[in-house]
Amino acid sequence: MTDEETPASAGGTISAEVTPAPNGDLAALELHPYDHLLRSEALPHIWCQGCGIGTALGALLHGFEHASVPVEKRVIVSGIGCSSRVVYYAKTDAYHTTHGRAIPFATGVKLTNPTLNVVVFAGDGDLFAIGGNHFMHAARRNMDLLVVCINNFNYGMTGGQGGPTTPEGALSTTTPYGNAERPFNLPEFAAAAGASYVARWTTLDVRRLQATFTEALARHGFRFVEVLAPCPVSFGKTNKIGTGAEEMEYYYALEILKSRIESTSHVGTEIVLHRPIVVGKFVDLERETFLDRYARVVAKAKE
Amino acid sequence: MGSVALPRSTSASGIARSPARVPIDKPVRHHGTVHIIESRCKECEFCVVFCPEKMLEISDRYTSRGYRPARVKAGKEGDCIACRFCEDVCPEYAIYVVEDQP
Ligand SMILES: Cc1ncc(C[n+]2csc(CCOP(=O)(O)OP(=O)(O)O)c2C)c(N)n1
Ligand code: SF4
Ligand code: SF4
Ligand code: SF4
Ligand SMILES: [Mg+2]
Numbered sequence: 001m002t003d004e005e006t007p008a009s010a011g012g013t014i015s016a017e018v019t020p021a022p023n024g025d026l027a028a029l030e031l032h033p034y035d036h037l038l039r040s041e042a043l044p045h046i047w048c049q050g051c052g053i054g055t056a057l058g059a060l061l062h063g064f065e066h067a068s069v070p071v072e073k074r075v076i077v078s079g080i081g082c083s084s085r086v087v088y089y090a091k092t093d094a095y096h097t098t099h100g101r102a103i104p105f106a107t108g109v110k111l112t113n114p115t116l117n118v119v120v121f122a123g124d125g126d127l128f129a130i131g132g133n134h135f136m137h138a139a140r141r142n143m144d145l146l147v148v149c150i151n152n153f154n155y156g157m158t159g160g161q162g163g164p165t166t167p168e169g170a171l172s173t174t175t176p177y178g179n180a181e182r183p184f185n186l187p188e189f190a191a192a193a194g195a196s197y198v199a200r201w202t203t204l205d206v207r208r209l210q211a212t213f214t215e216a217l218a219r220h221g222f223r224f225v226e227v228l229a230p231c232p233v234s235f236g237k238t239n240k241i242g243t244g245a246e247e248m249e250y251y252y253a254l255e256i257l258k259s260r261i262e263s264t265s266h267v268g269t270e271i272v273l274h275r276p277i278v279v280g281k282f283v284d285l286e287r288e289t290f291l292d293r294y295a296r297v298v299a300k301a302k303e
Numbered sequence: 304m305g306s307v308a309l310p311r312s313t314s315a316s317g318i319a320r321s322p323a324r325v326p327i328d329k330p331v332r333h334h335g336t337v338h339i340i341e342s343r344c345k346e347c348e349f350c351v352v353f354c355p356e357k358m359l360e361i362s363d364r365y366t367s368r369g370y371r372p373a374r375v376k377a378g379k380e381g382d383c384i385a386c387r388f389c390e391d392v393c394p395e396y397a398i399y400v401v402e403d404q405p
Contacts, residue, residue, distance in 0.1 A: 030340050032396040044368070044395055049345040054394025062391075204353070206391045244394075245352040 037061040037091055045089050047082060050236075050244020052203035052229030053150055057086045059206055060119065060148060063213025064092075075118045077106040079126035082157045082231075083150035086121045100131030103138045103147065110144050114291055117217060118144070124151040124165040128184055132164070139193035141290040142221040146213075149186060149224070152231035153271075160234030167273040171238045185270040186226045187282045196221035198283040202228040204252040205279065212281065221289040228277065239273075255279045335385030335400040337375050343397035344372035350389035350398050358382040359389065373398060 026033065031040070038061070047053050064074050074092035078084035080099035087094035093116075097105045102120045110118045120127075127135050127149050138145060154172050155161040162172035162179050165186065169178045190198045197219050201209045209227065216223045230236055230247030241247045258280025271277055337359070344366065350373050351359045358379035361371050375383075385402040 026338070026399070026401075030342070032340060032343075032399050033390070034396050038396060040396075044343045044345065044397075047394065049370070050347040050349075051394060054396070055349070055392055058391065058394070058396065204392070206388075210391070243348065245348050248349070249352070 034058060034061055037065070039089055039091050042088055046085060048231075048233045048244075050230060050232040050247070051082070051156075052152070052227070052231070052244065052248065053083055053086065055203045055206055056148070056150055056209065056227045056229060057090060057121075059209040060086075060121070060213050061090060062210040063217050064117075066210070066214040067217035069117045069217055073115060073117045075106075075109055075116050077102045077109065077118065077120050079122040079131060080157070081123035081126045081155065083121065083123035083152075083229075084126060100126055100129070100134065102126065103131060103134035103143075103145065106145050107138060107143055111291075114144070118146070119217075120145055120147045122147075122149065123156065124149055124153065124186070125155045125163040128164045128186065128189075135190075136193045139190055139195045139222045139224070142194055142196055142287060143290045144220055144222070146216050146223045146225070148213075149226050150229045151186065151226050152229050152235055153183075154231060154235040154238075156231045156234050160231075160238055165271070167271055169273045170235075172235070173238065183271060187224070188270070190222075190224040191283050194222065195224045195283060196285045196287055196289075197223035197281075199224075199281040200226040200228065200277075200279050202248065202251040202255060202277075202279065203230065204248045205255075219284075219286075221285075221287060228271075228279075251277060258282060331405075333385040334381065334403040335383040335387075336380075336403060337383055337389070338399050338401065339373055340397045341366050341372040342368070343395045344370055345395050345397075346370040346372065347394060348373075349392045349394065353392055354389055355386060356382045356384060 045054060076087050076090055076092050076094045078087045078096055079102040084096065087096045095105060102122050106118045106120045109116060151165050153166050153170065155163050160173045162175040165183045166172055166179045168182050171178060187198045187200050197216050199212045201212060212225055216225060228251045230244040232244040232247055236242060236247040241250050254277045256276045256278050258278050261278060346361055348361060351361060358376055359373050360376050362374040363371065365371055383400060385400050387400050390399045
């Protein structure tokens, strides 16, 4: 699948193939077609007006359905932060770990029961500040995990501090005169560390995100999807980008499809404030995962 | 920032081809009915801003949670092309569309 083959309009509605949808008139029941995939009794969720995390979670749920992942095989592991709250709303097996530790916990889940389809869902601060080493080494091992990073360029939950993805020059509560640091370029980081699948989209590319999750959930090895999401109460407000909808439009207007640029390397995936953002699929490789290699070691040990 | 074009994703997504009886090159327009779960809506305006038919708006009354829920503009009830972009983009799982049977 290339970006061109995945128009933003691809995707469609949730099918009831995998999870039985509720019977009866949804409107009379005040139910949404996603409700059988959600812990709807916990809704409305805690995310702010105009936050993009809910849109990204909806796309992931769409992916679970369209990749035909059985409900009992779905696991989401998260860390700490607004993004990590998804575990309270998705109807899957879930574990809310401590800050930065979603990947090691998820690794344990996957190794204990390799039949599970394990997703790590967390924020940029969680995965790349306190949890950066875990990310790096899980990618190096090609561990069988899909890691979804909600990148809102700051620590949303704790009041909008700058972190490892805050663009140079951007304002945050800890960089009131502009950030002096350069941010990580997450797709490049993931690719360099050894990820088998790497993609980046904005939340307004929700149909592309649905298609990406559907594809990535069916792949093996370490898969990384970065979602550029609005955080209107912190990053958007501090940088005067506006409402959540305006922040979505802003990122979307800056995006350039990876397939439209003449470069076979990952050059141009960097996020520089107010400059174009390259989105698309950057890596898609079939290669031996940790589980494949470990099985060989175990077989050898038994000889 | 300035103004930006509508998402490409919503441009022609309501047009599909019917399998039978209609000449092969004649596009069939789909129609839908919008449902809004007002108690969940947080007035984020995603559906209002990104609906390609510009048929949604924020209402003038408040829910018990203090938000003004989205609603279909008066007289625009028949405009929905059932593209479901509002459904996919809504972060609150508060809006969905049922395609009308022809
Ligand atoms: C060990 C530890 N250190 C610090 C914190 C405080 N803390 C909570 S969430 C968070 C950052 C969250 O940022 P991010 O992962 O980007 O998530 P977001 O809220 O932006 O979605 C921090 C530093 C904590 N909970 N535990
Ligand atoms: S602080 Fe930002 S990331 Fe957290 S819920 Fe609010 S808008 Fe979303
Ligand atoms: S489905 Fe939603 S976004 Fe599409 S035309 Fe109807 S109301 Fe607008
Ligand atoms: S997108 Fe959803 S939450 Fe936002 S205004 Fe529309 S219905 Fe309400
Ligand atoms: Mg963050």
